[in-house]
Amino acid sequence: MKTENSRPAARGTHHGGTVPAPEAEPAGANAVPRSRRRGKRVLGVLVAGVLLAGGTAFGTTLPDPTSSEVYRAVADAKAGAESERDSLRSDYDSLKSDYETLQGGIADKEAKVQARETEVGKAEAAVKSAEAAVKKREEAVTAAEKQKAANTVSDGTWTVGKDIGAGTYRATADVGSSCYWGIYETGSNGGNIMENDLPGGGRPSVALSAGQDFKSSRCGTWNRQ
Template sequence: MEISTSPQPTDPAPPVEGGPATKGAAGRTWKLKTLAVGGAAVVLLGAGTWFGTTLPDPTASDAYVQLAQGKAGVDEALSNSRDAYRKLDGEYATLQSQIKGREDAVSGRESAVGAAEKKVGEAEAAVKKREDAVTGAEKAKAKNTIDEGTWAVGRDIAPGTYVSAAAVGSDCYWAILAGGSNGSDIIENDIPGGGRPSVTLSAGQDFKSSSCGTWTKQ
């Protein structure tokens, strides 16, 4: 039996750190990482495409359509409410203007009535003043005028000298009497029979005139 003398295979020597073998391993590692990242990107792209094509469109759902219709109805109602408010606001402004006009007219009429009442009051005051003046003049005239009858001097008629307003007739009689004597105490008397007789009277006396007409104080 022959013994082979061929050289036996031996294990390769371990690579020296930093040598060519180390550089080859690093290159293979970088390529593997690149392939992994690319694969992941392809997987994600495919997944996105799958989700995009398989998920339903939310705007096509019945709930979305109902909500959209409800929103449109609310928007329309809001718009109508705004129009109604603007209309009511305009009508309110018109009514306010009309009320203001009527109030101004009433105020003007009240002012006119007040002015008229003031004029009436002034006229009434003037009439009253004239009436008082006339009454005073009449009273003064009454005290300064003697008619038929018996009068108390100083109370009914004023003291002073009186003359008949016109010529007297033959039946004229006058008498100056002591006051309170009831005609029994004659101070002076006369039957002039004509002309315009005169008498002088003092307070506290009585004067009687008969058929002599009117006597006027001088």
Template sequence: MSENQSPSTVPAGVEEKPKTEKKRWGLVLSSVLVIGALVGGVFWGMDLVDPKESEEYLALSESHAAVAAERDSLQSDFDELEAGIAGREEAVEERGVALDEQAANLDTRDQELKDAEDKVAAREKAVGKIEAEQLENSVEDGVWTVGSDIKAGTYRAKEAVGSDCYWAVIKTGTNGSDIIDNGIPGGGRPSVTVKKGQDFESSRCGTWVKQ
């Protein structure tokens, strides 16, 4: 060992690292510290922006509010329309029930009218039959032979006669000379009975109807 060299402080058995490697690690650590200090300074010097205050967030919020308002408006219109439809459906249903009742009443009324018409028709038929029979068994003014012109039986004036009414029952074939019965009633509705072998004469007495 020379005089200018200092004794080695490295323990025995340990290999001493080169001084250049120690310097390199020192530079790396220094660089890291400097960069960290710079980055920290930048972050500490910057004001952090709240995302909810950004223009994009505010624009999205306004758009969302507009969509929500339009949705609420559409929902309100839909609810109102649905309520109106429900009301109209209820009114239509009530109207249908009323129409059904009216139809039932009309059917009943039609049946009543039909029954009444059938009764009237039957009555008219009966009256017509009676009138036809009366017409067939009616005698006007003139001379009628019983058995050939008129039927035997009792005849009555259809309406009240006047004071100039005259009737007579005559034996057939005597040319009016053999009067069996006669009368001048002068009013009312007289009746006369005739039989076969007789003639019936009526003058100004109107119509006689067989009873």
């Protein structure tokens, strides 16, 4: 008997034969068509084959990069640069050591120079002090000599209070027989004799006051007492 829901199996002919009907696809929304699953499997096989072939090719045909001339040239250049770097570093360390040594020597020399300058300064101060003392003595001697000169009277005519100071004068040595001294009134030009003498020997002395002229002849020098 034939019902409405029964469906005859599909059949056909292909080159004189029959083609079996396609299998039923799985039901459901996430179902993957069979043809797509078959394509993925084929693609996976091809990729695996390519990778296997590529790995074999790389392993058998590519040379070792460390054995190439370029690699060796780069390695040699690197080694040369490192050697030059080490040499420069050694030179730098040596120069730095020399510099530090020189700096230490300079500091030591500067300290010695400073100490020497201090000693020189002290010596200069001592010299200046000695020079000042000598100058003071010289000034004292000069003043004494001037004072002595002011208190010393030689041959000639002198106005007391102008040329010589008032006071008592005495011959510095024994006089001879030709010695003459005279005291005159100032301004009389020897006309007004107040006192005179020809001592003839010994060390005579005279008392002189302002307003008088004193004359000494062949008596040597007189010192104020």
